[in-house]
Amino acid sequence: xxxLETYILPVKExxxxxxxxxxxxxxxxxxSRVESGHAYLKSFIKNSTGxxxxxxxxxxxxxxxxxxxxxxxxxxxTVKTLVK
Numbered sequence: 001x002x003x004l005e006t007y008i009l010p011v012k013e014x015x016x017x018x019x020x021x022x023x024x025x026x027x028x029x030x031x032s033r034v035e036s037g038h039a040y041l042k043s044f045i046k047n048s049t050g051x052x053x054x055x056x057x058x059x060x061x062x063x064x065x066x067x068x069x070x071x072x073x074x075x076x077x078t079v080k081t082l083v084k
Contacts, residue, residue: 008015044062045055 041059041062044058044065046058050058
């Protein structure tokens with residue numbers, strides 16, 4: 001206990017982010033991954049006046065685009081492996 005009081009407790013705030021990232025807690029933790037995902041989705045929704053169907057189609061396009069990018073990346077890696 002003396003070790004904890006001497007060395008760990010004075011710097012406990014430095015450990016909280018690593019611990020908090022493991023457990024979601026009511027969306028109180030913003031990360032750059034979340035912000036980047038949000039920006040990516042917003043890039044497919046061109047305006048804020050569209051109806052729900054337009055939003056759904058835009059999000060479907062975003063997902064399809066990501067899937068195509070993953071497949072393309074896998075294909076490129078496969079070609080690189082075959083060439084070596």
